[in-house]
Amino acid sequence: MTPGARRVLEAAGRLFYERGIHAVGVDLIAAEAGVTKKTLYDRFGSKDQVVVEYLADRDERWRAFLAARLQEAAPEPEASVPAVFEASRAWAAKRSGKGCSMVKAHAEISDPAHPAYAIITGQKAWMLGLFADLVKGHAPDAEADARLARSLMLLHEGALVAHGLGLFPDPIGQAREEARRLLAAAG
Incomplete structure (x- = not known):
């Protein structure tokens, strides 16, 4: 990517x-x-x-940031799942004061034919898949694992939205604690 193209993406990302x-x-x-x-x-x-390039770049940077945080956590769900919330908390503190960029983008781009739609929904599907991978085998059966992953996803996404709205302090930290309770009840 040329320096001019990089500056365009940086400016567009900030402005969007x-x-x-x-x-x-x-x-x-x-x-x-x-x-x-x-x-x-x-x-x-x-x-x-x-x-498209702005959202793809933001998604790529988030995935790399989260992967580094998950490498530091123990592989058990009791450690890895809270690590996702902690990564989101750290990311939001530095880069997402107004909430999740994908959620914000989806508020404006809800047409599946738009070229950015697949990136937005793909990022969220990836997050659901990540939670499913992290809790696989934690609950009594596969369906319970799937319900747990979906519940964790809902907690995570709700926390990101609540963070962006600023209605109460530390929604991501609160969601992390709820995730811990869900894991304890499921295991």
Whole structure:
């Protein structure tokens, strides 16, 4: 990726997250990135592709961040599941003051035909799969494992939304403690 393209993605990411995808035009992205509109279109082809690249980059960075945190945790669900919540808490403190970027993007892009839709829903499906992998064999049977994974996903996603709304302190920490209770009850 060229330095200009990287600046476009950085500017777009900041602007999309702070102001919303539909509220930000290519003129503003180009100006913030210090490139011409022609350069933006030469590198990305369209605003939709900038959105795709922004979300894909954010997802890739989140997955790497979470993988590093999970490597530090013991593999048992009692350690690995809270580690997901702790990673989300750390990520949100530095990068997501307004809540989850994928949830925010989905509020604006709900059409399955949009090229960014698969990235948004794919990230959430990946998170559900991660929770399923982390708790596999923890509950009495496979269906109970699946219910536990879905409950953990709901806790996690709700905590991210509550964090973005700022209605009460430390929703991600509270969700982590609820996750611990769910794990204890299921095991």
